[in-house]
Every structure is written in structure tokens, then in C-alpha cells.
Amino acid sequence: MAMHHFPEKGQSPASILDELDHLRQQDIPWEAGKTWSLIYYLDDAHQDLVRRAYDSYFSANYLNSFVFPGLQQIEREVVRMAGELCHLSTSVGGLTSGGTESILLAVLACREAAKKKAGKKRRRDILAPATVHPAFEKAAHLYGLRLVRIPVLEDQRLDVEAMKRQIGPETLMLVASAPCYPFGVIDPIEGVAELALEEGLPLHVDACLGGFLLPWAERLGYVEEPWDFRVKGVTSISLDVHKFGFAAKGASVLLYRDMEQMKHQFFISTRFPGGMYVSPTLLGTRPGGAVAAAWAAIRHLGAEGYLAMAQPLFEGADRIRRFIGEIPELELVGTSRLNILAFRTVANRPDIFVLADFLEEKGWMVDRQQFPPCIHLTVLPTNLPVIGDYLDDLEAAVEFGRTHPAATAKGGAAMYGVMARLPFRGMIEKEVSHLFETLYGAEQEGNAEAKPSWWMGLLNRLLLKFG
Template sequence: MDLPLHGHRWPVLRDEMMAMRANDLDWKHGRHGAYVWYASDELEDVLREAFGMFLVENGLGMRAFPSIARMENEVLSMVRGLLSGDDETAGIFTSGGTESIFLAMFALREWAKKEKRGVSRPQVIAPHSAHPALNKAAFMLGLDVKRVPVGADFRADPAALEAAIGPNTVGVYASAPSYSLGMVDPIPALGAMAAKHGLWLHVDACVGGILAPFVRECGYEVPPFDFSVPGVTSISADLHKSGFAAKPASTVSFRTRAHRDFARYVFDDWPSGTYASLTFTGTRPGGAIAASWAALNFLGREGYREIAAASMRAKERTIAGLTAIEGVQVHGAPPLYAFSWAAPGVDMGAVAGAMARRGWLCGQTTSPAGIHVMATPVHESSADAYAAAAAECIAEAGAGGAASQQAQYS
């Protein structure tokens, strides 16, 4: 397509854009297993309006926009409270989990340069379940990652990780929860291990960080994973996932301001003076900060508790429907709203393919083979239909009537 000579009228373009959506996934009715965290039309309207109000403002230029600076500080302060931080805890508002993890690994690398002088190529050890954003960051930053098999419960195995520590190991990475199987790693044991060996422990709570405290308030047991656990150095927690804010929005918080300052980049050898930044990105969307601030204040503790309760009801109803199918099992005991299930002896890739043909976008897991579910409030009303479709697809795949689909995340 070439740039049109004459611009088109907006109503014409809007209609065309609406039409383009025809084949998109129906996320409003829980047909999605990934990518979208949607709670209600009411919240969507708030996010759209808040984002639109600050559409043009740039989060790079805080001296121009005290409004954005205030909202960013308040968002980081609210997140700090949710993660059991204190006055020393310092955060950064980022564009997503990947940037939050990148900045944690960047800070870790700079910290290691100062604190681990004998290390030539720093290494981070992680359970096999860690999100690829870890390796992406390590690839860009010149770090090594050593992935270690998880335990029989699909969580990080502290003894195996400790055995993997070598002379170049500077950090440990764990999840709360892991994306694929929804497991919260044993953070207290990993924190003790990190403290014992003088390592930086990053907790990837991109999925759990904002909502897990409310799942706990609803009476569910969620293992400790935040700054209340000694040894935790940094935590990534996405606002655009379980914070139900607008994309792109995440946070990375550090136990102390000194830890956070390792993520600062400063440059001044160019014609426009000092460029100092705590983020990977330069220009930053003011709208994302504003929409996050609006989401947190619009929902409040009560709103998040309702979302947590609805997400857990959605998970339980989905699991009840699935496990009523002969042989179907959930992998392990995931404490939050993410989990994976399988019908042993059936090609789960074929089941996922059959589900996709029926309009259900399913993430797949490979070790062990299964289908991933990220339950959100909209999945409560789709749970029964999902389980009914799963039963049909298992039968179809079991009878060899469905082609196997490769696991694919992005």
C-alpha cells in the first residue's frame, strides 16, 4: 500500500478499520487464551478516555508534564504497596513485562560489575519455566542464562538451582506465577539461597504481581513472593496484565533506590546536553501512564478483589468442566488463574488445532504437553462452552480426526 495522496475522511476510515476486525479473536466473550486482559465495558471506557486525555503527552519530558510525573509516582507507589515494599523500594514504569525484565537484568549486570569484580561474563540461573523475556534480555545484554529443570511439582527446584551455581553466577530468576503452567516458584527458599550466595533474585510477577494480593484476600492460599520475602531484589509486575490497565504498561520495582539506580543510563556527548533515563524506551506514551493511574483509582481495592474473585471462579468453573471429561487433568497445583491441562494419551497439539477451528485460541504447553488457560473475569461465562468444546476436540483428536498444531506463543 502506498501513502494516499489525499487523506480520507475519518468516518470512512473508521468503518474500514471496524471491518478489518471481522476476523479478530472474540476476546470479549472469553475465546482467548492469551494476549488480552479484559474485565468490563465500564473499565474499558475509563481506560479509553484516560488514555485519550493524555494521548499527546510524552513521559520522557516530565519537566513539561507534572501531571504525568505525578500519576507515574502515584502508580509506582500503589504498586510498591501491593508488593510489600517500603520507603526504600523504588520502581520504574515501563512498556511491558519484557522491558521490566530487561531493566532488572540491566541493573543486575551493572550491579555485578561493581559487586562481582572477578566475573567476566555474568550468568543468571533460572528454572526451565522462566519466560523467554529473560533470554531476550540476556541476549541483548551479554549475559548467560542457565535453565535448570523444574521439580516434580513443576516449580523451581531450589536444590537443583543451587547445584547449578558457578563462579560466574550473579543472579537467580523465578516466577510468580510462571506463564505456561501457572506455578508460583518457592521464593522464600530461593531468597535464602540468593542471600547465602550473594546473588540478585529477580521475581517475574508480570502475571501475578498486581492481582495475587487480592486473590489472597479472597481466601485463597498464594505462596509468598514479594518484598516481604528476604533476598528478593527486584520484581516485575505488569499493569497491562492483571492490573487490567491499557497496554503498554508494566512496572519493575527494586528493593532499594540504590538497586534501581543501576538501571539508569546517562549520556551527554552530543549537542543537546544530558540525556538521563531509567527506561529502555525514550519517548513514552503519557496515555499509558494516565490509563494505569485511572485503572488503579477506578477499581480500588474492592474492584481488584472482585476481579480476583471472578478470575478464580472462572478458573474453578473451567477446571470443573474439564476434569469432568474422562482422563483430563490439570498439571500440578497452580495457585492463581493460570494453568495448563491435558488429556493423557491424546495429542494435545491436535486438540489445540481442533479448538482453534471452533474459534477458541489456545496457548499450548510442551513440557508437559497441554493447553494453557489464563482465566480472567470474561472466562467465567465461557467456561462451560469451553469445556464442551474441549470434550468434542479431545474425542476428535483421539479418533485421529485432527491435525496436530505446533505450540506457538507469539
């Protein structure tokens, strides 16, 4: 479609909406259930309510919460309700725009608290499992800190002993995931918390993905170990309402055990000619709608609604796990019992990415992973009606792999083969940066021709990760 210029005259609402419908047809058809991440859609009735709640605060700018006492109460209530899910007796925390912002703030609070405590002695190491979300690497990048990736064990859970060995005078904080995105496993939170207490270090639990899932998983018997503030030593937890809370995009909760830690995330400027500028989070202007939508989603579903949502997801994932267990060429990666899992081929025969290519040709959006090469699935409500179709296609993919042993390292597989070799990683980073320069830079049309389209296609595919 041709690129528009700034219009001299405004267009009619009908033509604008028509065009949006048209553009949306270029996007992934997630309604068909072939997308195993990114989209958290429950049903039309829930979505309609969330949208109307968003609309009710559409114009509110939550930068200045003091002029929106109604919205302030809504935020307090969301924090209290999320706190109750995580067994926090005091509701200390706030809403942010998403998991990444919650994580950036949690790390900032650790950095600032350490600065106050230690004076000039610099603590800069974030110790986190190798499976941790890249938001922590982003935090390290932005704040001049260092992410130390701690190995995981065969079950893909953090190796607590390895973390212990890495703790030193420069350690700033410890991190664990509940669960991690790639494999859906929960790190040994109690083990890490023990280290945190012994060493007097803060511990952040990244429950962005699991915060609105694990309470129901526990009630249904899928999770046994405590992962939240019941564990002494956990300092802060992030949990995203815009994931399994089924709110509108733009809502995560960051909870703290106490204000002593949280206060370090606040930013206050007294020298601005425009007046005192105070900001509790990273953003300036904040959409009030996202706050209201988060509140509406939680109040609409309640524990009953979330349980009813979660149970079929866990059962759907069990069905996939059973199926994988029956195919000799396939095996699970990690020991997830949640609806977030990964699988690979035994000894990578047939090549797992040949299967990925096959599935993609059948219209599935495939989430390829590295270390080890495998395929990720987050079972979402939209996937439930098509799990049988997916398993049929997966069976056909394995059969194709069996009968075409020469079909290795093609398409996405080739790309990940390259990624796995260290000397090339810098080149990949440069190419991805180039892709962004093309996307955001001037003269889109001209730039698009600067690279062969297959290369752009591969890079694009890589960027469809971490939903």
C-alpha cells in the same frame, strides 16, 4: 484487502475509521470469550475511563519527565500503590512499557551493579526456572549474558536444590516467577531468596502476570506463601498494570527494594551535541497516556474492584479443574490454584493436540504448549460467560479422540512433534525468522507466496503465544 500507498491527499476521519472497523474483522473475535490469553478487558465502563485517561495525556512525551511534573506525580503514585501491593515500604521503582521492558531493565541493573562491584571479573549467568518467560532469554541475548535454565519438579515449580548446584563464580542473578505463564504456579520464592542471601546474589521475582492477582488470591485463600518484598532477599519485582491491573497496553511497574540497585538502570549521555540526554528506561519517547491510564485503572478499581474481578476468575478456574478431574483421560499439569492453568491427556492418549485441533475447529483460540505437550488457559473476564460451552466442547473433543485413535499428529500437533526434536529446532528458528522477514520486508505480496500457506499458518499459530 489491497495495500495502501502513501496518500497524496488525506482521507476523511469517517473513511479511516470505517476501514479500521473492516480490518478488525480479520482479527480474533476476542469479545466472544474464545481467546484464553492476550486480552485483558473488564467491562465497557472501565475501558471507557481508561481510554479517557489515556487521551488526557495523549500528546505528552514522558521522555523528559521534568517538564511533566503532573505526570511525574502520577507515576510516583502508581509506583507507591504497586509497592503497597508488594509490601514495599519505600516506593522505589518506575513505570515501563511492559513486562519485557521491566525484565530487561531488572537484568541490566544486575549486570551493571555486578560490573561496578567485581571490576573485571565477569558474572554473566542468569539462573532461572525452565518455565521462565522468554524475556529473560531476550535479555541474555541483548546483553551478552547466558540464561541457565534450571529444571522444575513434577509440580512445575523450580527445583531449588538444582538451582543451588548451578550457582558459581559466574552467576549474575537468580530469578523466580510468581506465577509462570505456562502453568500458573508460583516458584518457591522463600527457598530461592535464601539462596540469594547466602550467596549475596540479587533475586528478581517476575510477577508480571501475578502482581495484580496474587494480593487478591491471598485474601481469598488461594495463595498461602509470601511471594513479594515480605521475603527477605527479593531485590526487584516486575508487575504489569496492563495485564490483571486492567490498564491500557504499555504499562508495567518495576520495583526495587532500594535505590542502590535501581540506579544501575539509568542511562545518562553527556556527549550529545543536542545536550545532556538522560533516560531512566529503555525507550526514548514514552507515551504519557499509558502512565495516566495505569493510574486511572488502579484508582477506579481499588482493592474492592480488583477482588470482585478476581474472585469469579478463580472460581471459573476451579470449575475447569473440577471438570478435568472428572474426565479420566485428562489431567492438570502443575499444581496451580490460580486462574492460569494447563492440562494434558494421561500418557498423551488421546493425543492432546488432536483435542486442540478439535477445539480450534469449534472456534476456540487454543494455546498449545510444549514440555510437556498440553493446553494452556488463562481465565479472563471475557471467558466467564462461555466456560460451560468450552467444557462441552472439551468433552466432545475427548470423545472424538477416543473414537478416532488414528487422528494423531495432525496440524499443530505435527508442528510440536517436530519442535520437540532438537535437531529441528534450528530449522524452526530459521523459518520463524523468514516469517518475520516476510512480514517486515519489502514487497509483501511477492514474499507471501514464497512459502506454502499451511506452513505460514502453523508458524503464525506458534507466534500467538505468551500473551
